[in-house]
Amino acid sequence: MTGAQHLGEALRLLAHAGVPDAARDARRLLAHALDLSPARLTLALPDPLPPEVAERFHALVARRAAREPVSHLTGRRAFYGRDFHVTPDVLDPRPETETLIGAALERRFARVLDLGTGSGCILLTLLAERRQAKGIGTDLSDPALAVAQRNAAALGLTPRARFAQGSWWDAVEPEARFDLIVSNPPYIAQAELSGLAPEVLDHEPRMALTDDADGLSAYRVLAAGALRHLAAGGALMVEIGPLQGDAVAGLFAAAGLCDIAVLPDLDGRSRVVSGRLQAV
Numbered sequence: 001m002t003g004a005q006h007l008g009e010a011l012r013l014l015a016h017a018g019v020p021d022a023a024r025d026a027r028r029l030l031a032h033a034l035d036l037s038p039a040r041l042t043l044a045l046p047d048p049l050p051p052e053v054a055e056r057f058h059a060l061v062a063r064r065a066a067r068e069p070v071s072h073l074t075g076r077r078a079f080y081g082r083d084f085h086v087t088p089d090v091l092d093p094r095p096e097t098e099t100l101i102g103a104a105l106e107r108r109f110a111r112v113l114d115l116g117t118g119s120g121c122i123l124l125t126l127l128a129e130r131r132q133a134k135g136i137g138t139d140l141s142d143p144a145l146a147v148a149q150r151n152a153a154a155l156g157l158t159p160r161a162r163f164a165q166g167s168w169w170d171a172v173e174p175e176a177r178f179d180l181i182v183s184n185p186p187y188i189a190q191a192e193l194s195g196l197a198p199e200v201l202d203h204e205p206r207m208a209l210t211d212d213a214d215g216l217s218a219y220r221v222l223a224a225g226a227l228r229h230l231a232a233g234g235a236l237m238v239e240i241g242p243l244q245g246d247a248v249a250g251l252f253a254a255a256g257l258c259d260i261a262v263l264p265d266l267d268g269r270s271r272v273v274s275g276r277l278q279a280v
Helices: 001-015 022-034 038-045 051-065 070-074 093-104 119-129 142-152 190-195 217-231 247-257
Strands: 075-079 081-087 110-116 134-141 163-165 177-181 229-240 256-265 270-276
Touching: 001 022, 001 051, 022 038, 022 051, 022 070, 038 256, 051 070, 051 229, 081 119, 081 142, 081 217, 093 177, 093 256, 110 119, 119 134, 119 142, 119 163, 119 177, 134 142, 134 217, 142 163, 177 217, 217 229, 217 247, 247 256, 247 270
Parallel strands: 110 134, 110 177, 134 163, 177 229
Antiparallel strands: 075 081, 229 270, 256 270
């Protein structure tokens, strides 16, 4: 059978399993099985697949039909123009989070802190874009930190990126201050979990998705500690769920931050809340 014929079989199986955008995923998995760039896949479709490639491809398709994320099958996910290594120990980098990157890059910063860094995609993207900056990424999960460290090495950022294990501010040295503090914390309320896609609910780390409460627990902690760790004029920026803008902005205001703004993503939904420590 040719690659095109194997691709057709995979497409039918994924579509029957209810996989969104089955054609895209089938092509990505076949390219991965062939160790090709997806852009070059069309050139290989007329040729018969070697038996070992066909076996590898159909094993990947079966896992995708069981709603395992493509990123877990290929081991990588694109974010802000770079590929990041991912595993089930970290959240997949998502396009929505690029809103946070864009907002952060509008500011000047030399020292950045990423609380709950996961794959490291936020911290490492900011450091890659600002070549003079240094930063720290923290996470409660040691396996997540191992993924972040691998990504830092792959991007050549190990000299400027440091990682620490601990819960939120507990992982930060008491006297440390930063020009920019960023976070994409768990913001899905317990009541919203049942509405998540199987790829998310069954395959991504629960502690990175939800606080098993109202979805605002992390923001309360982040807001309460921000003034102790922001340099004068420094900013705290967090990703939020689309309906959390007012609540998180209120927490920032109560903590004493100023210039608070709720920023939309490309779909016009509230996605980032930012606030600043007033300069002396």
